[in-house]
Amino acid sequence: MRTGKHGLTAAAVTVVCAVTLLAAPGTAFAAPAPTLGATSPTSPAPPAPPAPSATAAPARDLEAVRKELESLYRAAATATDEYNAAEEKARKQSAEIAELAKKTARGQERLDRLRDRAGAAARAHYRTGGLPDEAKLMLSKDPEEFLDAGGRVMQGQRATKGLLGELARAQQDLETYAADAAARGRKLEANRKEKATAREKVEKRVAAAEKLESELEKEERERLAQLERQAAREAQAAWLRSGILGELRGKATERGRKAVEYATAQIGKPYVWGAAGPSSFDCSGLTSQAWAAAGQGIPRTSQEQWRQLPRVDVEDMRPGDLIIYFEDASHVGMYVGDGSVVHAPRPGRTVTMAGAGTMPILGVVRPER
Known part of the structure; x- marks a missing residue:
């Protein structure tokens, strides 16, 4: 059957449109699926899959x-x-x-x-x-x-x-x-x-x-310090919410005042384990030397201070009394009033002031008999 003039014209228009479309920039087409089991020697090799991007190490807890x-x-x-x-x-x-x-x-x-x-x-x-x-x-x-x-x-x-x-x-x-x-x-x-x-x-x-x-990055050390301060603030806030501060009305005795003056004068000196002054202290070294300066000898260690010194209720403590921390009595600080203690915290730190409730309190002892 012959093709008429009208049919030829329609076919030509179809071809022109197809060529125009192929030439249009930015037009994407899916590559034809290869025939299973057949490759063309003249076709370029398919691109290798992209290497997986390196994932960042998980953030340290x-x-x-x-x-x-x-x-x-x-x-x-x-x-x-x-x-x-x-x-x-x-x-x-x-x-x-x-x-x-x-x-x-x-x-x-x-x-x-x-x-x-x-x-x-x-x-x-x-x-x-x-x-x-x-x-x-x-x-x-x-x-x-x-x-x-x-x-x-x-x-x-x-x-x-x-x-x-x-x-x-x-x-x-x-x-x-x-x-x-x-x-x-x-x-x-x-x-x-x-x-x-x-x-x-x-x-x-x-x-x-x-x-x-030492294995922490600078940013991690800063964040760790923030976490430590936050934990201390939360512990102190919980202690204060008990209403304990409103019940603390005890006043320092003359010896208690001298002991507090000695202890607070050491603020900024480094913690060194086993040290009892004058240039460095550990926790019980600070408290024992403070009371020695006030004219009252007390045991050298926090555990012996807990065992041997008279105990008082937390509500009755006054400046100069010693707060013993943790179940094993392994830390001690001196109460100075206003809900605060002066203590030598640990290696790498210095004698400082802190909230009395920032650590678990075992009890309070009074060096004065």
Whole structure:
């Protein structure tokens, strides 16, 4: 069948439109699907799929880091208390051993004097020839004089007997001193080993905490500091919401005021575990030295402060009282009034003021009896 003029014209228009469309810029068409199992040697290889973009490392859980650091530093504080306790025992035992050495020297001098007196008595007895009293009476020209001399001899014999008894007691004292010194020496050596073990614990905990902190980027450290401040604010706010501040009306005594003045004067000095001033402190080193400056000696460690000092209700505390923190009594601060304490927090920090409720309170003790 022939194609008419009208049909030719329509076909031409269709071709022109198709060519125009193909030439239009920005027009996209899907590539034809390849025939399964067939490739064309003249066709370019299909583009490789794009490499997956590198994903950023997951953000560090800084709250978990904060809690881990808190745990490490608390463990270090507990070990510091162990170290300080062993150090205090060793110091006292060294002083006791030195006192025993003085007693031993004095006892030896006394024993030497007694031996000299005993020797003199023995020589005097030898000079009399050791004759029996009956013979002496018969040979005596004056029996009355002999009897008088006999009374003196009896007195001398009693004195000699007393001298020998004193000599034996002096010898026994020396033996007791020597045994006591040996026992205390063994305890001293044991305490030195305890101190070395505690030192190792502290150093390991502190090194682990410092390593963890050193791995943080600057921004992470700043954010971590913010989290620590936020946690402290929340804890203090919760403590204050209990209404406790309104119940605290106790006033400092003269000694309490002096202790507070000493403690607050140390603000800015570095925390160093085992230190008790004057240039650095740990928590109990600060409180014990503050009360020593006020004329009141108290135990060296926070745990012994908790065990030995009189306890008072939180509602009754006054400036100068000590607040003991955590279940193991591993931290202590001094209450200064207005809901605040001064304390030496941990390694890497300095003596500072903080809210009294920023840490879990175990109880309050009063150095003044």
